[in-house]
Amino acid sequence: xxxxxxxxxxxxxxxxVGKSSLVLRFVNNEFSENKEPTIxxxxxxxxxxxxxxxxxxxxxxxxxxxxRFHSLAPMYYRNAQAAVVVYDVTKAASLDxxxxxxxxxxxxxxxxxxxxxxxxKIDLVEPQDDSEVLxxxxxxxxxxxxxxxxxxxxxxxxxxxxKKGEGVVNVFTEIAKKIPVE
Ligand code: GTP
Ligand code: MG
Numbered sequence: 001x002x003x004x005x006x007x008x009x010x011x012x013x014x015x016x017v018g019k020s021s022l023v024l025r026f027v028n029n030e031f032s033e034n035k036e037p038t039i040x041x042x043x044x045x046x047x048x049x050x051x052x053x054x055x056x057x058x059x060x061x062x063x064x065x066x067x068r069f070h071s072l073a074p075m076y077y078r079n080a081q082a083a084v085v086v087y088d089v090t091k092a093a094s095l096d097x098x099x100x101x102x103x104x105x106x107x108x109x110x111x112x113x114x115x116x117x118x119x120x121k122i123d124l125v126e127p128q129d130d131s132e133v134l135x136x137x138x139x140x141x142x143x144x145x146x147x148x149x150x151x152x153x154x155x156x157x158x159x160x161x162x163k164k165g166e167g168v169v170n171v172f173t174e175i176a177k178k179i180p181v182e
Pocket of ligand 2: 020021036037038062063
């Protein structure tokens with residue numbers, strides 16, 4: 001079969017929204033409840049085979065969301081062909097931060113960059129089993145509000161749970177389908 005097409009992808013978003021957890025789910029199909037914050041950035045790779053047998057090799061830069069690392073981000077999104085901008089559906093402020101990352105990408109990154117918006121942690125707002133303790137965590141970002149913003153800004157849109165594995169592979173395969181291949 002054909003040689004894999006390499007795609008440089010960057011993850012951006014507020015601290016603790018689950019960027020590293022999404023990557024860990026996509027690359028190793030694992031989840032950790034106590035994932036430590038990323039320092040600087042982490043690099044991982046994962047291949048993805050599409051229906052037409054085209055193989056994409058993602059070279060993933062998982063950046064640190066803490067404010068003190070913001071100035072490093074251009075090093076990682078420069079030359080990126082794709083970006084996943086992540087927010088937490090239980091934190092409205094994290095969508096505001098995501099919007100500011102999208103603006104920065106649209107001004108400073110490669111003009112052909114494929115950007116996906118991912119609302120993570122949907123497991124926290126789904127109906128729980130009777131056996132689970134009732135939480136006082138509620139959805140702060142309605143799906144339709146985020147979807148409307150994504151449409152207006154020209155982004156792919158997804159909701160995900162890195163914890164349950166919902167929607168995660170889909171984010172990467174939909175991006176892969178959008179990458180122009182010569
Ligand atoms: P920084 O590296 O500091 O920018 O954070 P991050 O965006 O990489 O977040 P990380 O993946 O470290 O996750 C932060 C916390 O949220 C961890 O305790 C995770 O276990 C938890 N978490 C991540 N994704 C999910 C999810 O889908 N559902 C739930 N319930 N918790 C999640
Ligand atoms: Mg991280």
